[in-house]
Every structure is written in structure tokens, then in C-alpha cells.
Amino acid sequence: MRLLYPRLRDVAVRAAKNSDEADAHKAHEALAGNLCRCTGYRPILQAAEQSCCAKQPDQFDAREAETIARLKSIAPTDIGELNSGDKRCLVPLTVADLADLYDAYPQARLLAGGTDLALEVTQFHRTLPVMIYVGNVAEMKRIERFDDRLEIGAATALSDCYDALKTEYPDFGELLQRFASLQIRNQGTLGGNIGNASPIGDSPPLLIALGAQIVLCKGETRRTLAIEDYFIDYRVTARQESEFIEKIIVPRASAEQLFRAYKVSKRLDDDISAVCAAFNLRIENGVIADARVAFGGMAATPKRAKSCEAILLGAPWNNATVERACAALAEDFTPLSDFRASKEYRLLSAQNLLRKYFIELQTPHIETRVTAYV
């Protein structure tokens, strides 16, 4: 089959290479980060299917062992440095080295996956004279499981967070499936999604509703902060000079927790939220015993809905309470209008998502989350 876009043909082949059988879902996932503007997706998906069904060993298969050995042999063993003119990128391998370098170069920008930071160069034409790359710090790329919590290194790729978070919180997994595209999730990190302090970052509202914490490191000093306290104002955070996010602590799920998350965006794939909502309630004998509600896209920061929570806490879990909590959202938020959504749309969406959460919990067989997009 002839495909007009060689890059899209590569996508189809890659989808085939990552899968042992024709898998429409994986092909779609691989395609999500590539917008085809001329051929349409059907022939590309057919090509992926054909490639999977008639898989032939290729040059990469023939040299697989040799390639892996060569890649391992060039793994860095000491702090690295890449220079271009007067621009520098420092590459530490340990948290201690990262802390020392950031202490020595407080003006440096931290580079993780670069899926956000790179826009400063490509879209705003800024120069970044000194960068410190955190992606080679092995301690910050691992996920540790404890009885009561997961500890996720800040430099862990979003794709690598997927299994761990999905197992605890299926809705977190579902949100990560809707986070950008596979290519961005392979490159972008959880720490970068918090570090950029975007009001429309997808993971912060979920982490806030879950009561997650972050560990901040500066020199030899560490402090643990509730993630909601990290976001102070638009792109302003509680991070001090030379301080970085080392890891994210996410409580393990408990059976009583009723956690759900919803993302509203214009496209299903590869689109940033207009509104992102996360609800985490515990109900005892029909009464709301714990309530954590957080939103993205509703304020200058990802934020808890404190008035809404106050209405919910201690109230019976019924329609009347939900309507009062919906009204309270108007006290919590004064959203902005922009090209993603108007302020009215945002507020109404937030209220409707709370109603949706209520209906879903009343009728658990109704699965409406995947249709939660504009």
C-alpha cells in the first residue's frame, strides 16, 4: 500500500513492531500523535494491520542484540556536559550531583522530557543559556511501591507511570491515555507536568484530589509538601531557588474511596483540557465522610474546590446535596474565556461533571467517561 506521508507509514510500521498481533487499539494509539491532513486515517490503519499480519524480520531485528549492547556501552558513567557556543547542558547521574549543580547554577533551567520547555525556544524564541537535564538521574526515574503509597520519581516518563497509576486508580490510567499522545507520554514526565505549573496540566487536579505530596530537594535538604500547596499563582510555585521536585508520593487506593476523573477537551486524542475534574469522596452510611474535589482549567492554578467540598462534607449523598455543591462551584471559581472554552462553558462543565459523577456512582454500570469531551 502506498502512503503519501512517509512519516505516517513509519507510524504504522512502528505500531506493528510494538505488537505481536494486529491490534487496532495500539495502531490508533501510535497514530494519535500524528495529524494526517491529506489521506485520512483508514488506509494508514489498514497498513498497520497488514504489517502486523505479515510481519517479516527486518534490519533492526537482525541487529537487535548488537544494537542493545552498543547502546549499553555508551551509557554515561560520570556527569556529562553538552555545549553549543556559549550554551551549556549539564547532565548529572545522581540526585546528589543534580542538587550540587543546581546549587552552583541557580539560574539554570531544569530539562526533563522537554515537551513543554522546548516551546520556550520554538514558540517564544527564548535562549536557555544553562540547562540541567534530569533524565539520566536513575533515582528519579523509578516507581517504588509501599503498603500505603507509591513513590514516583519526578523524571519518570508518563508512559511508565501508566501501569502503576492505572492499577491503583483506573480513572488515572484513563486520563493518561488521553494525555497528549504516545510519543509525548514516552518523553514527558510526571515531574515536568507539575513543574511547569500550568493551570491546564492534566495530572495536578487528580493528584490534588488524591491528597498526593511532592518531595522537594535543595542541596542536602528535603521537604515534603501537599501538592496543592505547590501552586501559588499563575505559573508561580512554592519552589525555592535551586530546589527541584525529586519525587511524587501518591497514596495507595482504598476500597471506600470513590475516585473519578474527567477530561473535557475539543479532541479525544492529543489535546489539552478545557476543564479537568477529579472527585474523591468517601461515603459512610449515606453521608459524605471525606471530600476532595479539584479542577484544572478553572483558575490560574490547578485548585481544590473548597466551598464545594464544605457543602459536601457531612451532608447526605443525594441529589439535593449535589445541586448545592454545584452552586458552590460558582463561589470557588471565576474561570476565564479563551480559545479552548468560554468562562460560562467552563463553569457549566464543572457543575455537570459533578452531576455526572453522582449519576455514575448511583448507577455504576453506566460508563460515560470516555465521551467526556466537547
Ligand SMILES: Cc1cc2nc3c(=O)[nH]c(=O)nc-3n(C[C@H](O)[C@H](O)[C@H](O)COP(=O)(O)OP(=O)(O)OC[C@H]3O[C@@H](n4cnc5c(N)ncnc54)[C@H](O)[C@@H]3O)c2cc1C
Ligand atoms: C503536543 C503536545 C501535547 C500535550 N498534551 C498535554 C496534555 O494532554 N496534558 C497535559 O497536561 N500536558 C500536555 N502537554 C504538555 C507537556 O507534555 C506536559 O506538561 C509534560 O508532562 C511535561 O513534562 P516534560 O518532562 O516534558 O517537562 P519539561 O518540558 O522538561 O519541563 C517542563 C517544566 O517543568 C520544569 N521541571 C521539569 N522537571 C522538574 C523537576 N524535577 N523539578 C522541578 N521542575 C521541573 C522545567 O524546568 C520546565 O519549566 C502537551 C505538550 C505537547 C507538546
